[in-house]
Amino acid sequence: MALAVGIESLGIPFPGETTLLAAALYAGATHKLSIWGVIAAASTGAIVGDSAGFWLGREFGLWLLLRFGRYVRITERRIRLGQYLFRQHGGKVVFFGRFFALLRALAAFLAGANRMSWPRFLMFNAAGGVVWSSLYGGGAYLFGSRIEVLLGPVGLALGGLALVVAVAVILFLRRHEERLGDEAERAMPGPLFPIRRGQQH
Secondary structure: OHHHHHHHHOOOOOOHHHHHHHHHHHHHHHOOOOHHHHHHHHHHHHHHHHHHHHHHHHHHHHHHHHHHHHHHOOOHHHHHHHHHHHHHHHHHHHHHHOOOHHHHHHHHHHHHHOOOOHHHHHHHHHHHHHHHHHHHHHHHHHHOOHHHHHHHHHHHHHHHHHHHHHHHHHHHHHHHHHHHHHHHHHHOOOOOOOOOOOOOO
């Protein structure tokens, strides 16, 4: 199960969350699995998988943005703005991203690409992985098959909330991009360089 969660955390479409729920349901129904072992395995998979995604983003993300970003209107100024925003709010993205399917697959890579510091990433990544595993695994263990009934409306509500937040963030950034870009330039002066393998961070 740790492998399934880790693969999903790498950004590869894989039913990691479903595997966690299935294992927790099995543990609750048969008591042949320890729920603590299920939660520990899911947490480990989430942390290790996200760490690998962070490394991939750190090594190749900035290079990809600098090389191909112009085709989707991502300029160096916007890359710098992204790094600045991750410096300010990256912890929230990494922690809460664990609870949303799309962000769960992308948050670690984006954190690496935007040069979030490794210790800070690891702290929020570990916290998000443990809380997510405990809530979902513990919920499935305690509520059994009813968890599917409970998670249906919760999942829809979280998805709707994520959509509203994403739209609000996009509108805010469009309205204040110039000012935030100036702040990023002042806070992070100097040229942007692609990060290559073997480069010291």
